[in-house]
Amino acid sequence: MKVLNKDELQVAEGVLLKRLPKSYKVYGFLYGINRNKPNTLEVVVDKWPDFEVIICRPDPQNKRASEFMKKVSIYSTDEEVLRKVLRQENAMDWSTYFLVGGFDFSHAPMLKEVSSERQVNHRGYTLVRLLYLPDISYLHTPAVDSELESRISSLNLSHVDLVNKTWKFGGNEQGYRNIKNLISNFPSCCIVDAQGQPVAWMLVYDYCAMGILYTEPEHRRKGYASVLVSTMAKKLHAEGYPLYCFIEEDNMVSYKLFKNMGFTEDASYRAAWFEFNF
Template sequence: MLVLNCSTKLQKLEKMLRWSFPVSLKVYGAVMNINRGNPFRKEVVVDSWPDFKAVITRPQRQVHIHVISFVSESFVNGESFIWEACTFFFFLIYFLYSLRMDPKFTLAYLDISHSSLLNKTWSRGGNPRCEKYLANLICSFPSACVLDDEGYPLSWSLTDQFATMIHSYTLPEHRRKGFSRLVTTTLAKKLHSCGFPVQG
């Protein structure tokens, strides 16, 4: 097995994986995130290069970093690479949807203070480790949500390290109002504008 460290090879791999959709979608998303800052500190291993038959993404062997320490580093240093690239697009979408949405609701993105609510509503959540994982996703990858007039999330969706839209949820009392479609569409457009495949 060969670890790909060269950025040129990783970019070439990303292009090669694109031609194998949908089979390569998960590994493509991981390679794409590695090429765009590698927030989860992954590495790519192939059986041979350039005529590979297997591609594996795994945590880097030499890096042992606790999830919450990455969250604070990313938050303090402003290394949320995707946010910077998508800021203009997000505000354009926000402006367009705010023209049609009830003024007491706001289209926004999740912030780290929402991680406890997501942890409570996530089927795999309910523990501190999952809350740290969700906080890391919120800080590192695009998300979208509808907030009420007090800034409380009513509906949301976020992406993970594989560029997959995950953990979409609408609070039961706010279902059947179109919030889920609004959040999913906004996030999909944001991902597409940043060059990510839309999957989830």
């Protein structure tokens, strides 16, 4: 295995760009890393430059890595090669908790097999659909009147606690750190009320996927979600970001929203999050 340096990360990003949509999660991480977004990861491959496996994992030399959930992302074009890589002693730190996020669900039996060999417990965290916008011209833009347009803004650090409290995977100190990092370093979008307080918002994860879309209950059914998706998609496109998101399989409201907005999916593909050593 090889740890990629700065120049090699640029090359790897270009390779993954040609392998979308299944490579989106790792591509998104590399996109952020290559644009100097704060991160606590190192990126390794099975071989260079013609890699078949690429893994983003916590950098043991990064002192801030312990402040965030121990997350691993994997993309592979050959499951047998991936199996061999995961069986290597230095591929994963199997001695502690970690979360493999956004991997191709077809690899799940193999991941379970390798973890069982190491007597490491595992469980499925969530199963998601991958939706993406291959061309900005596909975006269906809702009509926005001038009053609502004047209330579209961006989140700031005074909003971290509000977003963390309502985030499904937040509500704790680790969630607070995650939201603070995202608001500080990635695009965000919100709709504010007459007092300037956010009542609906959307963020971008550190792997550059759109997410954390939320509207306060008393402000729902006003079309805010579609306005946020449209505004964020245009902003990301203008700044060169990829346009994609993961939606939990049972979240049909968000699924229909993104489909109606022009996003597409590979219906045969599912991504998953698995926990190990929990």
